[in-house]
Amino acid sequence: MLPPTMLAANDSTSSPAFFILVGIPGLEDAHIWISIPFCLMYIVALLGNSLLIFTIITERSLHEPMYVFLSMLAAADLLLSTTTVPKTLSIFWSISKQISFHACLAQMFCIYFVFVAESAILLAMAFDRYVAICNPLRYTVILTRSVIGKIGAAALARSFCIMFPVIFLLKRLPYCGHNVMPHTYCEHIGVARLACADITVNIWYGVAAAFLSAGIDAIFIAFSYFRILWTLMHFPSRGAHMKALNTCGSHICVILMFYTPAFFSFLTHRFGHHVPKHLLILLANLYVIVPPMLNPIVYGVKTKQIRGHVAQMLLQMWARC
Secondary structure, three states, rough: OOOOOHHHHHHHHHOOEEEEOOOOOHHHHHHHHHHHHHHHHHHHHHHHHHHHHHHHHOOHHHOOOOOOOHHHHHHHHHHHHHHHHHHHHHHHHHOOOOEEEHHHHHHHHHHHHHHHHHHHHHHHHHHHHHHHHHHHHHHHHHOOOOHHHHHHHHHHHHHHHHHHHHHHHHHHOOOOOOOOEOOOOOHHHHHOOOOOOOOHHHHHHHHHHHHHHHHHHHHHHHHHHHHHHHHHHOOOOHHHHHHHHHHHHHHHHHHHHHHHHHHHHHHHHHHOOOOHHHHHHHHHHHHOOHHHHHHHHHHHOOOOOHHHHHHHHHHHHHHHH
């Protein structure tokens, strides 16, 4: 039998059984009102991305590399929003604010795993546009089904290798009974800050992981578009310029929507100590729901082939009703 002091020490250093997610600190009274746009955005994200995936799968004319990558992006958006928003709404509606320690780690891993994979998909889409515009004669030779499959597998493998160590970095920390988290979902630094120990390793691993994934991807995407613009400058026809830019326009919009809030939220969470807490949490919630909601809308509006097939499918459904 261990002495009471020994038991207390063991309890103070062990991982908590559960965390309590309080939502958006300082805006607890407005949770119900905040939940309305969040719920609507989630419904739009579910319907839009599901419709996009269904359209690409069922239409043989859309079985091209560009649209295969787009279906991967839609699947990633579905996973990212579904991993976070249902629990967020549960907190806003005061249904359940508890999450077990291991469920918290699982949610955190899924969020970052999908985020890193989505970044890789955006890079693959930039490469697709680069080949289509800068080397069109070899497009079908370079981007074969086998190559697309390997790109998808590489994206998943990289995500797993980068994010799996984070679980152990959090499990090794003592939490000293601290289990109240001012957030709507579990994220790496938010959990680490509950620990009663030095979290320098966690902070710098997070910075390194972000740079080795989204940071490098963003650099390569920028380089791809630099080469695309350089190639377009040597096109003799202005009509060819506009057609090529139109095919890239939706992808550029999606890139900006994905990286801008994500990097801003990432940097302010780690270094923006003077930014109000409720603003940080709101931004962290927006970057897991706004891009998944807007991506299918952007591609539906900007891509003629998708717009036409979706409209035809909806008309057929309406006629049957």
